[in-house]
Amino acid sequence: MDRTLGIPKSEFLDSVRRSLGRNPVPPDPAYPRLLDDMSSLQEEAQRIRARLAETRSTLLDKFAEVAQVRGWNVHRTSNPESAMAHIQSLADSLEVKNAVRSDQEVFGQVLVDAPLEARGINMTTVLHGPDKSRESLRSSIIAADIGLTGADYAVAETGSVIVLPRKGLSRLVSLVPPVHLAIVRPEDLIESLDDLFVLRRLAYQENGGDMGSYLNFITGPSRTADIEQTLVVGVHGPKEVHLVLLG
Amino acid sequence: MADIKTRDFSKSSAVSILDPQLRKALAQVGTGFDAARRAAIDEVTPELWDEWREEARQIKIHALEHLDYYLDLLEQNVAKAGGHVHFAKDAAQANDIMGELVRTRNIKVATKSKSMVSEELSLNPALEAQGVDVYETDLGEYIIQLAEETPFHLVAPALHKTKEQVAQLFTDKLGIPYNEDINGLAAAARTALREKFLEADLGISGANFLVAETGTLVIITNEGNGRLSTSAPRIHVGITGMEKVIPSMQDLAVFLRLLPRSATGQGITSYVSMVTGPRRADDEDGPEEFHLIIVDNGRSKMLADPDLREALYCIRCAACLNICPVYQKVGGHAYGWVYPGPIGAIVTPSLIGLKEAQDLPQASSLCGACREVCPVKINIPRMLLHLRQKSAESPDPSERSAGLVPNLLAGGYARLMQSPGLLRTSHKLGRWKQNIWAAMPLFPFTKRNGMIRKASLPLLSRWTRSRDLPELPKSAFRDIWKNELSKDKDVK
Secondary structure (H helix, E strand, O other), X not given: OOOOOEEOHHHHHHHHHHHHOOOOOOOOOOOHHHHOOHHHHHHHHHHHHHHHHHHHHHHHHHHHHHHHHOOOEEEEEOOHHHHHHHHHHHHHHOOOOEEEEOXXXXXXXXXXXXXXXXXXOEXXXXXXXXXXXXXXXXXXXXXXXXXXXXXXXXXXXXXEEEEOOOOOOOOOOOOOOOEEEEEEOHHHEEOOHHHHHHHHHHHHHHOOOOOOOEEEXXXXXXXXXXXXXXXXXXXXXXXXXXXXXXX | OOOOOHHHHXXXXXXXXXXXXXXXXXXXXXXXXXXHHHHHHHHHOHHHHHHHHHHHHHHHHHHHHOHHHHHHHHHHHHHHOOOEEEEEOOHHHHHHHHHHHHHHOOOOEEEEOOOHHHHHHOHHHHHHHOOOEEEEOOHHHHHHHHOOOOOOOOOOOOOOOOHHHHHHHHHHHHOOOOOOOHHHHHHHHHHHHHHHHHHOOEEEEOOOEEEOOOOEEEEEEOOOHHHHHHHXXXXXXXXXXXXXXXXXXXXXXXXXXXXXXXXHOOOOOOEEEEEOOOOOOOOOOOOOEEEEEEEOOOHHHHHHOOOOHHHHHOOOOXXXXXXXXXXXHHOOHHHXXXXXXXXXXXXXXXXXXXXXXXXXXXXXXXXXXXXXXXXXXXXXXXHHHHHHHHXXXXXXXXXXXXXXXXXXXXXXXXXXXXXXHHHHHHHHHHHHHHHHHHHOOOOOEEEEOOEEEEEOOOOHHHHOOOOOEEOOOOOOHHHHHHHOHHXXXXXX
16 A cells, blocks of 8 residues: 655645635535435336337437437447448458457357458457456457457447446457448447436445446547648557447 | 756747648547547537536545545555555656666666656656666657657647658658658558557556556556556556545546547547456466556645646546647647646646746637536636646746736726727727728738738837737727717617
8 A cells, every 4th residue: 555645634724614614524514416315226227227218219319319420320220240341341341351359248149259260360359367368358458450349338329338347348449440341239228418317326235336447439530630721540549440239 | 957948939839830731730639539529429419428527526536535545445455455655746756657667676677658657757868867768659649759749639649740750750860761651650650559568578558547446547548558558567556646536436437438539529438447466377468567656746735725626536538639729720739747727727826836837828829618518517718727826926026927928918908908098099099000001001000901900119019920900990880870870760
């Protein structure tokens, strides 16, 4: 455990209080959003899930539309076989030699390994385990022409794919290869940012106050307009991003 | 802290205003960023937009009123997630903390994603003094780091550079063949920096928001450098101002709606990265250590001043720069420090002192556009006036912006405008002089289309250096009224 550097917290907070001209008191009235306990969040989450179940088909359309506008290449498909066919033809057209994928549930549904390997593609899966060296995993990701992942959520409001840390999911799979492909299932879909944060707050409380180390929004390709305000796609992250939307 | 050149505002703005290349770059600010912002607001509807602005403002008001409480909560939750929070009262202390971290962990290479606070602290020179190679990774920041300059704009730091200049810079500094294709330049930066990301022991980031409830640092980026800096190296240090804290994770939604639309007109940026502590045991990768340095550096003074506290609500979207008629003419470097534009004209004197920066609050026409576009409804013109008043009434002559002569002139002008008789006489005198001068061989004005383009008289010559002055009309309105209009029956 590190000692705290700089000035002690108490001293810093005292200086803030002097600026505010008061003693240490909690906000009065208390901030409503911080009063939610687990049961009120559970109720709210239930309402959200009921609404999502009812509006799923409209939401799928909306998500597909917004995601397209934000720079995703959206491919909608009704079954895993046609999703697989799409991924294969994409791999052909991109002339993929090396691919890397996470170890997420969705790959139990869309079985990519055998068909891609049959095309001579070198497939690496991020597998959780102590034997897997971090360095060799890293070099496979760096060598990959495409990274494949699932999604923890897909937000219709923003066209974003949300990824959370989990066993078998490297942070770099969706970031380092020049092409990222995400597979989204209908059950991943949520309507808005508000839905997302209610569900994550509930998960936080259910996990005993652990948020997990990250929550990443991915919305379209990496981009910049830092030179002459001219849009360039693909700076440090992927230049090309694909969404395969099941359902 | 970063070099302070705020005293040169008058001189530097006189130079930049005549620079044809800057004119071109700055003209694009209105047609590019600001037009995109307006289109994005039209899309969500201005009514809903105003609701969001009010919601965001209320969150900021509450968070700052209870800043001690939320900083405490934030620290507890970062610690619970396995991270460390360090508090710094000023720039020197913040740099010392970073110095201690890099020394004790034997860090040689660091990559940094965009952070205005680190510019404010001059963190890079401090790290270099410790023998650390630090690389800016945002494309704009990378360009100005190579050029050894300061950011020209809050969102687009290298806005003032042409592609030809960037191409030459990359040839000189990276030793690559000259290529002015913008895609090619971005690719060259990607290649050069990719290597550094993988080599770096330390990733430094700023923070757009800090969520007290969960101990989460939020960064909003488009390039992916923020994600790489916070994912690849073994240590991640976030460094930011104490005003960035918001209470709940649910408060984030409205800010994610406001910030990208206000900055670039995007509905959302390519990436929003929310980081809570270091990697956990089950994670496949990510930093082993997470540190957060929270910096005061003058902010508590702003918090204490009810007239200036509002400036701490700023989310650094730069919408006020993009709309400002002064920023659009003088550009970012004239402001002389890290924070340019209307918000910079408040933040800079507040952080470094009015003595150093008393010219900045004067650099505004008070047109109010900045207030109208601000996503958290900061009343910038009110604070500019407040700082002007403070400067005019300061007992310390070094804080006063105007010398004796301008003060006397302002007093005389006030007197003149309060007396109709004096005003009429002065106008008559002026018109008479204008006619006399017109007949003289050494005419002291250069005129075109009824405008005086250049006057060679004291004071007036300064006014006409960068703008035209209208001639006095042949007759005053009061005379037109008396002689003609008041006799018109319809008017009565």
